[in-house]
Amino acid sequence: MGASKDKSWQARLSQPAHALTESFVESLSFDRRLWPHDIAGSLAHAEMLAEVGLITKADFRAIRQGFKEIADDIEKGTFHWDPACEDIHMALEAALIARIGEPGKRLHTARSRNDQVALDLRLYVRAAIDDRIVPALRAVQKALVEQADRYRDAVMPSYTHLQRAQPICLAAYLLAYVEQFERDVDRFTDARRRADVCPLGSGAVAGSTLPIDRARVARKLGFAEVSRNSIDSTSDRDFVIDFLAAAVVCGTHLSRMAEDWILYASQEFGFLSVADAFCTGSSMMPQKRNLDVMELVRGKVGRLHAALSGILTLCKGLPQAYNRDLQEDKVHLFAADDVLSASLEIVAEVVNQTTFDRARLEEATGRGFLDATVLAEYLVGRKVPFREAHQCVGRLVAQAEREGCELADLSLEVFQEACARIGKDVYDYLGAGNVIRRYCSAGNAGPDSSARQIHHWRKKIGPRASRSRR
Secondary structure (H helix, E strand, C coil): CCCCCCCCCHHHCCCCCCHHHHHHHCCHHHHHHHHHHHHHHHHHHHHHHHHCCCCCHHHHHHHHHHHHHHHHHHHHCCCCCCCCCCCHHHHHHHHHHHHHCHHHHHCCCCCCHHHHHHHHHHHHHHHHHHHHHHHHHHHHHHHHHHHHHHCCCCEEEEEECCEEEEEEEHHHHHHHHHHHHHHHHHHHHHHHHHHCEECCCCCCCCCCCCCCCHHHHHHHCCCCEECCCHHHHHHCCHHHHHHHHHHHHHHHHHHHHHHHHHHHHCCCCCCEEECHHHCECCCCCCCCCECHHHHHHHHHHHHHHHHHHHHHHHHHCCCCCCCHHHHHHHHHHHHHHHHHHHHHHHHHHHHHCEEECHHHHHHHHCCCCCCHHHHHHHHHCCCCCHHHHHHHHHHHHHHHHHHCCCHHHCCHHHHHHHCCCCCHHHHHCCCHHHHHHHCCCCCCCCHHHHHHHHHHHHHHHCCCCCCCCC
16 A cells, blocks of 8 residues: 655655555654754754745744744644654644645755754753753752751761671761762763754755855754764764763662662661652562662663663664664663653652661661771771781671670770780770761761761752652
């Protein structure tokens, strides 16, 4: 069965498109979300065409009014998306011509769908970063900083190899994630910089013989610069790869954080509790209270990895310049944007709705010889070489373990038998509270350093996030 209507490119071919071809090559089902960017690009292009005399001012006014009506219909949900139109570009152009006639046929002057879609994608990536991803990252950071401020005097065990390591402030733990998400902001900001190049006017591959003004279009659309090479600019999807690579790293941070929250919410740890609104139960076990949203955050990060792998695989074998394979780039871009935006949004709210159990954290910090390192450093302060101090404390830990007590429970006699340089002031160094107050290196996990970090983040990312009611 043939196509229901001719395509804009149909004249060269002797047969209409087969129905299977139409359904296989269409992208309107997923690229329609580009409509605001396609209209914005078309209006900037049409205005430039009028300014250089390639269309009349009246043509531009008609195009502008036609797109205003189309945009209104789309926003109201009354616009008819014609499946016979392959993609968003043809759908909007066909609708425009149907409304305003001849002026709509002049819009595509000195333009190809190749540079048109490249423009739309760059506008989309810029908007995704500016309007969704970075604000969502900031919301997560603000929620973490707020919790760090609330629990700045709480202590907890830190872990290496998932074994108890040293006592730290809960605030310092929370602020570690703020640092990671700040690097994500930097990566997305860098990706935005590379997306901020206007490709429109490159045409299909070689540019145009018509006297267009590409710089005017770039200025109207707020681009920092105009692409230098028409061949590259129609087929470049590095900026999409950059976005997806940043999304994967950000997702990795979210997944690590989700893993911590899941572990710490378990009965084995009992460090934190998340509001019931963000938990689910079991269909079989009545007692269950599962932090499924964070498990899904951890799981959905796999989609980000799939999107990055997909776009890299898509681009790796393409000859210069544009190839229809690139139609599939949007599938990966949109999926990653959706998953990351939703994950960041729910993680921010989960953090806001988390309560930490100070008593349980303190009890956990009091067991496991977390003050062993400070005892070794105490000996270093008394001129004992660190390697000797390390061995001495190791033997003291083993002895305390045999006696079923902590280091602070050992007698001064036992300490001095292990090392004569140990004085009675050793007890001022032992115990989590003493340890965290003695941290003095820059960026340490103690209370004073945490307070300075909280102040830094308040200045950098703004006032605290509003806390939702439970």
